Amino acid sequence: MSLSIHRGLNPTDREPLEALIRATGFFNPEEIDVALELVDDRLANGDASHYRFLVGELEAQVAGYACWGPIPGTVAAADLYWIVVHPDFQGQGAGAALLRAAEEWMAAAGRTRVYVETSTRPQYLPTRAFYAACGYEIVSELVDFYAPGDGKATFLKVL
């Protein structure tokens, strides 16, 4: 697999990004809205947006994307908001490649403490396993944060 990853976001990316977010079947309507809000914020505000995007293409199709941003009020912390890979391209290392590319960008920007928040629900077990495999460690767990029985796990990787 040879994923072509570029930084930034073009207006023409919006449609395939929305399609791949929906294609995963992973996110509820509220989560889809939030994901698209970040996309639209970036498209509207360009470099003034808080959100940094990386888009991965494979066989001339948008295969996945990552989104991160520096955490305001911190010297070196960054939030990794989303990594999404189209189901057609999952299991081929696209997520890990997007994560590595995002980490390179964060490190170059002086953002060497990377935080990722995920749900503690069983649905997110593969997500948590993915981050653990990529060198992330759980540094906090807030029980019942999202909803009863649905806590928030925060992962950290120091680059």
Place this chain on the structure above:
Amino acid sequence: MSLSIHRGLNPTDREPLEALIRATGFFNPEEIDVALELVDDRLANGDASHYRFLVGELEAQVAGYACWGPIPGTVAAADLYWIVVHPDFQGQGAGAALLRAAEEWMAAAGRTRVYVETSTRPQYLPTRAFYAACGYEIVSELVDFYAPGDGKATFLKVL
């Protein structure tokens, strides 16, 4: 002491709020900017703003304020962003009165899991002691979050 607390924010509150934030001598320029951004967001967007304010008056002067908001994507969680009391009125229970009033509002809005984030620096020892005295418990501590040696402690109170 008889603090008069009202919900909401009037354009005429901005000047005394900025004055009291500065008068504390507690916040750095970046923190002052963030505090005022929330004030301006509320004044610009009214009830459509994410931020809920409570202003406390004493002797016909603005003595302090609190700011909170529901946490998006959660069923019942709220962030308590700021409680600030003017130095002239500190030590008289104004902070605790503002916190109680905010908690009543949060509970009425179905936001019964109240999170507060503070720095682990020594400067914030009185802040942390205040929340502990008001029934908050530390549920997470992220070392070096804000800067080397400056971690983030998250408190929780379930209403």
